[in-house]
Amino acid sequence: MIIIIAVGAAIFAPxxxxxxxxxxxxxxxxxxxxxxxxxxxxxxxxxxxFAQAGFWGxxxxxxxxxxVDLHVxxxxxFFASALGAALLxxxxxxxxxxxxxxxxxxxxxxxxxxxxxxxQNWKPVTGGADGIANIPPFGIASLTxxxxxxxFYLILFMVTAISVVTYLIHQSSLGRAFMxxxxxxxxxxxxxxxxxxxxxxxxxxxxxxxxxAGSLYAFMSSYVSASSxxxxxxxxxxxxxxxxxxxxxxxxxVGTALLMLLPEWFRFLQEYILLIYGLGVMVLMVVMxxxxxxxxxxxxxxxxxxxxxxDAIPKQPGNDAG
Amino acid sequence: MVLQLIITSLAMGIVYGLVAxxxxxxxxxxxxxxxxxxxxxxxxxxxxxxxxxxxxxPMGVALGVCAFIMxxxxxxxxxxxxxxxxxxxxxxxIISTIGASIALKEIVTLVWGPAPLAVEPLVSGIARFxxxxxxxxxxxxxxxxxxxxxxxxxxxxxxxxxxILQAAAQDQYAASxxxxxxxxxxxxxxxxSALITGVGGLLISPIFFVVTTMGGITGLKAFAAVIIxxxxxxxxxxxxxxxxxxxxxxxxxxxxxxxRDAIVFLCLILALIIRPQGIFGEKIxxxx
Numbered sequence: 005m006i007i008i009i010a011v012g013a014a015i016f017a018p019x020x021x022x023x024x025x026x027x028x029x030x031x032x033x034x035x036x037x038x039x040x041x042x043x044x045x046x047x048x049x050x051x052x053x054f055a056q057a058g059f060w061g062x063x064x065x066x067x068x069x070x071x072v073d074l075h076v077x078x079x080x081x082f083f084a085s086a087l088g089a090a091l092l093x094x095x096x097x098x099x100x101x102x103x104x105x106x107x108x109x110x111x112x113x114x115x116x117x118x119x120x121x122x123x124q125n126w127k128p129v130t131g132g133a134d135g136i137a138n139i140p141p142f143g144i145a146s147l148t149x150x151x152x153x154x155x156f157y158l159i160l161f162m163v164t165a166i167s168v169v170t171y172l173i174h175q176s177s178l179g180r181a182f183m184x185x186x187x188x189x190x191x192x193x194x195x196x197x198x199x200x201x202x203x204x205x206x207x208x209x210x211x212x213x214x215x216x217a218g219s220l221y222a223f224m225s226s227y228v229s230a231s232s233x234x235x236x237x238x239x240x241x242x243x244x245x246x247x248x249x250x251x252x253x254x255x256x257x258v259g260t261a262l263l264m265l266l267p268e269w270f271r272f273l274q275e276y277i278l279l280i281y282g283l284g285v286m287v288l289m290v291v292m293x294x295x296x297x298x299x300x301x302x303x304x305x306x307x308x309x310x311x312x313x314x315d316a317i318p319k320q321p322g323n324d325a326g
Numbered sequence: 327m328v329l330q331l332i333i334t335s336l337a338m339g340i341v342y343g344l345v346a347x348x349x350x351x352x353x354x355x356x357x358x359x360x361x362x363x364x365x366x367x368x369x370x371x372x373x374x375x376x377x378x379x380x381x382x383x384p385m386g387v388a389l390g391v392c393a394f395i396m397x398x399x400x401x402x403x404x405x406x407x408x409x410x411x412x413x414x415x416x417x418x419x420i421i422s423t424i425g426a427s428i429a430l431k432e433i434v435t436l437v438w439g440p441a442p443l444a445v446e447p448l449v450s451g452i453a454r455f456x457x458x459x460x461x462x463x464x465x466x467x468x469x470x471x472x473x474x475x476x477x478x479x480x481x482x483x484x485x486x487x488x489x490i491l492q493a494a495a496q497d498q499y500a501a502s503x504x505x506x507x508x509x510x511x512x513x514x515x516x517x518x519s520a521l522i523t524g525v526g527g528l529l530i531s532p533i534f535f536v537v538t539t540m541g542g543i544t545g546l547k548a549f550a551a552v553i554i555x556x557x558x559x560x561x562x563x564x565x566x567x568x569x570x571x572x573x574x575x576x577x578x579x580x581x582x583x584x585x586r587d588a589i590v591f592l593c594l595i596l597a598l599i600i601r602p603q604g605i606f607g608e609k610i611x612x613x614x
Contacts, residue, residue: 052417099599100595100598100599102599103598103599103602104602106359106557107553107557107598107602110549110553110594110598111594111595111598111599113546113549113550113591113594114550114591114592114594114595114598115591115595117546117587117588117590117591118588118591118592118595120588121584121585121587121588121591122588124584125582125584125585125588235542235546236542239361239424242421242424243421243424243425246417246418246421247421250417275432275435275436276432276436278428278429278431278432279429279432279433279436281425281428281429282425282426282427282428282429282430282431282432283425283429284425285421285422285424285425285428286406286407286422286425286426286429289411289418289419289421289422289425290410290411290422293411293414293415293418
């Protein structure tokens with residue numbers, strides 16, 4: 005039911021919204037893809053990664069370089085981005101997943117810093133601090149996506165596809181393997197999960213998502229610069245995931261929507277926005293450590309119990325006589 | 327020239343060491359990585375600016391006052407980020423510290439304005455040894471930081487209070503059973519951590535422009551220092567800090583000044599692959 009309303013809203017939204025709002029929504033959806041990638045590697049597989057923004061950058065730069073310097077078609081560049089941004093974590097994972105626990109997370113901090121350093125300084129390839137400009141709009145055959153509205157549908161399509169794929173992974177044995185590793189790696193290994201390989205797979209999938217997001221970003225904004233692909237950006241994805249609820253599928257949606265759209269509604273607060281944002285994150289963590297979805301579930305249970313909507317005495321063997 | 331680089335490396339390294347020590351103290355006490363540690367550095371530097379430029383104190387007095395203020399900041403920070411979440415999962419505390427780092431940056435921007443500020447050197451003038459000239463302030467930075475580290479060491483290892491802090495750090499429940507007020511221990515640990523990092527900020531404030539972004543990259547490099555030195559070891563943090571100082575300065579001078587940050591983090595990854603437990607290793611191993 006909710007899904008139908010959401011879908012309806014999604015399809016008709018562009019007609020009601022201004023161009024600026026559409027741009028915000030498009031950026032939110034691209035960020036959502038990156039947060040879902042974090043959901044795969046961290047929410048499901050339990051490996052915290054700060055490298056997502058770096059992979060996002062890899063995807064963006066691959067699309068940018070291929071279309072601007074090598075005049076490859078945008079569609080091909082898109083696939084190359086997804087592939088390239090999936091290959092990098094696969095290779096990195098081979099080295100980095102030999103580290104256990106929080107050490108892997110630390111190494112991902114190193115990864116994003118190194119990637120950012122490369123983006124900022126490798127002038128011949130990435131344009132250095134100037135970035136890459138004049139990226140042609142995305143196009144398939146005769147269709148060109150160069151308006152915010154057309155981009156909206158394109159990105160919405162990708163978001164839906166990725167969400168469905170993630171849901172399928174979550175329900176599959178691969179997803180269960182991820183979650184087994186997250187909950188207790190040693191027990192998972194005892195049950196026959198090859199944790200090393202499975203973690204690499206999770207990392208690769210998450211990298212692929214980020215590559216897709218990066219490619220879409222490059223085509224949407226026509227300009228990529230190294231300043232977008234930083235460690236704080238990765239930390240932001242983590243905050244969005246945690247705020248929304250890191251263990252559930254709708255978590256990333258809620259978290260991303262909240263942190264991207266609320267600042268727009270509160271724009272009248274101007275210079276206090278970031279302060280309220282920071283304080284808000286702190287407060288929300290105290291009030292709802294499981295994120296909004298978790299908090300919502302708890303609130304729902306609370307109301308249920310108070311109102312007596314469930315049976316007061318749960319049925320248990322031996323209880324019926326009383 | 328090399329001697330100048332060595333002195334600069336030592337000065338930067340020992341400041342990284344102070345920040346790294348701050349990381350380790352909080353990690354050992356509550357098992358959480360404080361992502362706002364770099365912002366303590368920034369706060370120390372801004373406080374230094376206000377005390378010396380606006381209020382007009384001499385640097386020596388400013389040092390003491392800044393230390394005291396940063397200690398208070400640490401306590402407040404403790405009660406806002408850690409204490410309400412002490413029973414929850416550590417990821418929530420980490421997110422809270424990320425939120426705190428954003429909030430701190432904004433508070434500083436609102437109070438001090440967005441423009442970079444300049445602070446007078448600790449001690450002006452240039453020392454000359456034979457053919458080499460080194461600014462006095464680098465030597466003073468090294469000296470003051472070393473003294474501060476020594477004081478913290480003596481506090482932790484030799485005094486009763488230090489033993490209380492260490493006990494609470496090793497096992498909060500057991501410490502509370504024998505009568506140690508855990509709230510005092512953790513808040514004091516945060517205070518010391520913020521204090522030493524803030525003084526580090528004061529020490530480097532004349533060397534760099536005082537900006538809100540100065541905490542970010544320095545904090546991350548200090549974090550790398552903690553890992554290279556051995557996550558959980560105070561000596562490791564100091565040695566790691568000095569090491570990072572050397573890698574940072576020398577690679578900036580000899581390899582490439584643009585890639586120096588990337589090189590530092592490449593060393594971090596290499597260190598993690600070759601010896602993840604760092605130089606001094608973790609004191610308490612994870613139970614399987």
